[in-house]
Amino acid sequence: MIENFELGYTPNNLKALRRRYGLTQQQVADITASTLKTAQKWETSPNMSSFANMPHTKWLKLLEYLKNK
Secondary structure: OOOOHHHOOOHHHHHHHHHHOOOOHHHHHHHOOOOHHHHHHHOOOOOOOOOOOOOHHHHHHHHHHHHOO
């Protein structure tokens, strides 16, 4: 797990951040105004056909939410 999540989004960073703060994928979807299916794709390996890159604006929205927790 990386120490500074502001370094950027990767599927592993998202998963580690979500687990660190005890969030479900549904909560991440709600925070970023996305669907559960989309949030699940953000944590999928880039080698998988179901992978979707998390938009930078969504990553920042999640970080901002967590900063205020």
